[in-house]
Amino acid sequence: MANPIHTDPNSLVEYGARRVIVTITAVICALLQLIDTTIVNVALPTMQGNLGASLTEITWVITAYAIANVILMPMTSWLSHQFGRRNYFAVSIMLFTIASWLCANAGSIEEMIIFRFIQGIGGGALLVTSQTIITESYPPEKRPMAQVIYVLGVIIGPTIGPALGGYIVDNFHWSYIFYINIPIGIIATLLTLQFVKSPHYSQKSRLRDIDWLGIFLLIVSVGSLQFILEKGQEADWFESSLITSLSVICVFGFYFFIWRELTCKKPIVNLRVLNNRNLSVGCVFAFVLGFGLFGSTFIIPLYTQSIMRWTALQAGMLMMPSTIFTAIMMPFVGQLMQRGVSTRLLVSIGMLIFFIYSLMAYKILTPDTGSSSFFWILVIRGVGLGFLSVPITTMALSTLSGSQIGEGAALSGMMRQLGGSFGVAIISTYLTRDIQAHRNDLISHLSTDNSMLQQRVQMLTRSFQGKGMAPNLAYNTTLKLLDGMVNTQSTILSYMDIFLIVGIMFLVCIPFVIIFIRESGTLQDTAHLVGE
Incomplete structure (x- = not known):
């Protein structure tokens, strides 16, 4: 008997070489977006001198990209419906590629900030749409392994960004950080136009039906929040009238945005999809995962560069053991999920391992801590991320079908991104204030x-x-x-505090994992939904 999924002309499931090409294209695009989130960090001092920028101005190179990213993410599903997924994805890659060329040739800090914002608009679609494409290209029973492939890109991107950026800055001109995107972007665009399908359920809205108010409220609320997280510590948080004003705007913006999206017939972001328990719980844990992933990716290179006086390249290479062991663990965890091993158990194990990693980091920090001491704790971090990332990402989309998959991927992706932003903001603020407190105590x-x-x-x-x-x-x-x-000594004590606090946060999450993650409605239900 023929496979109904295979013969269905409306099915987005791919087979054979075509699935391989689609998967590679989507993963490359996700990597482009994530690498560019962190690769610029190590080049900022060099760019500052070349562009004649102040320290405050050069940090906008990061902030502009992050704000554009987080605004576009929740709108990605709607935009895919308006223009067709293939067309929207291809245009986003082209916009990202053109903006990369413009960034490489920027002659002033003002040009660089504008071009990075444009690059962020293009990049905002890449991560979420890549996940949607990969998810729908695989049959339900193989979607845990599909998420393994996608999540591997999510983990690798932020990790190799600083190392790759450090290597380029040390050996070439900083502009090559952006030039390397161009050939990859061109190839990805051509492959997208040739192999990526647009779903049959995409529906365009007439101009008068577009949720313009929702778009405005989304830009205001999410943009304000990202600005606060990026610039809060630099402006001393609520001591700044700008941060205080934006916080008020952010709160009211989110309130009216949620009201608008729940009452609008054709919302720009379908918040009703959060009625799906797996997605809502998955979004919460995606936030926690983003906090731990980006927070630890931020804190360890910062420690090695500030205390151990390592170069950016050395600090970036130190994270490689973690990435390698995450890559090793992911297929193993994916196989366990396909065999029916409890998602609740896998996530709980991941939380516990991440706590052990944080506790070990807390124990080993001294002025003389060497790379050999970091190796094994980073291996443990990699194992923990392997147990966390695949189950959380798979669970979030496991009981969604049709257009809900793209809508769910957009929301979970945004929550992971915001979790990382909150993690970096909270950690940097705590470090600044805790260092001074420890210094006063020591003195x-x-x-x-x-x-x-x-x-x-x-x-x-x-x-x-x-x-x-x-x-x-x-x-x-x-x-x-x-x-x-x-x-x-005060700085080391503060880093020790951070590791301990992050570890305790993951340990405290374990009871919530047991309470809120249900075992019904996961892989088996996905197969049933798609079968229907």
């Missing part, structure tokens, strides 16, 4: 009555005098050295 113990301290000062002063320094200079050099040691 309070350095009283002039402390005999051991006085002996240490005298010993160091004599040592510097022995090297030919005048007594006053030797004494001042000793004080500067001690001040640097206090700064280093």
Whole structure:
């Protein structure tokens, strides 16, 4: 008897070489978007000098891209329906590619910020649409393995971005960070036009039926939130009138956006799809996953560069063991899911492993911690991400069908992105304030009555005098050295606190995983839905 899915002309499921090509195209596009999220970070100092920008201005190169990304993500499903998925995906790749060329040739910081925003608009569609294409190209029983392929790109992108960026900056001009996107973008566009299908359920809205108010409220609310997360610490949060004003706008914007989307007949973002329990629970845990993934990707290179004085390339390469072991674990976890192993169990194991990783990082941090000490904890991180990412991503879309898959992918993708933004914002803020608190605490113990301290000062002063320094200079050099040691120690203590807090957050999540993740309505229900 013929396979009804195989013979259905409206089916988006692909087979053989065609499925391989579609999958590779989608994964490459997802990687382009994610790599460009982090690859620019290490080039900022060089770009700052070449473009004559201030520190505040150059950070807008990151902020502009992030804001455009997070605004476009929830609208991706609607835009796919308006223009056809293949056409919208191809135009997004072309826009991303053209903007990459413009960024590489930017002559001023103003041009760079504008071009990065345009690049972010193109990139905003790539991640979500890639997930939708991959999901619908595989039959239901093979979708866990399809998510393995997609999530591997999600994990690899942020990790290799800094390492690749560091290598390019060290050996070539910073513009090659953008030039490398051009040949890949051209090939991906041609493959998309040739092999990617548009779903039969896509429906265009007439101009008068378009939810213009919803679009406006989405741009205002999500754009304000991303700006607050990107610039809050730099502006000292609510000490800034701009951040305070945007926070008020953000709250009211989200309130009216949700009201609008729930009452509009043809909403720009279909929030009703969150009535699907698996998707709503999956979005919450996608936020937690984004917090842990992007937060730890941010904190470890930052530690190695600020405390251990590593280069950006060295810091980026340090993350490779984690990525490799995540890649090793994902097919294994995908097979377990296809064999019916409990999603609740797999996610709980992943949360526990991530807690162990954080606890071990908390234990090993010292001024002398070397790369060999980081290796095994990063291996554990990779194993934990393998157990977390595939089940969470698969569960979110597992009971959706038709247009709901794209709508669900857009919402879960946005939540993962926002989780990462919240993670980086909270961690950077906590570090800044906790370092000062630890410094004040350490200084309070350095009283002039402390005999051991006085002996240490005298010993160091004599040592510097022995090297030919005048007594006053030797004494001042000793004080500067001690001040640097206090700064280093307070910074290490703050990083230890961060690792412990993130670990406890994942440990606390385990009871919620057990309570809220249900085992019914996963893979078997997906097969039933598509079979219908």
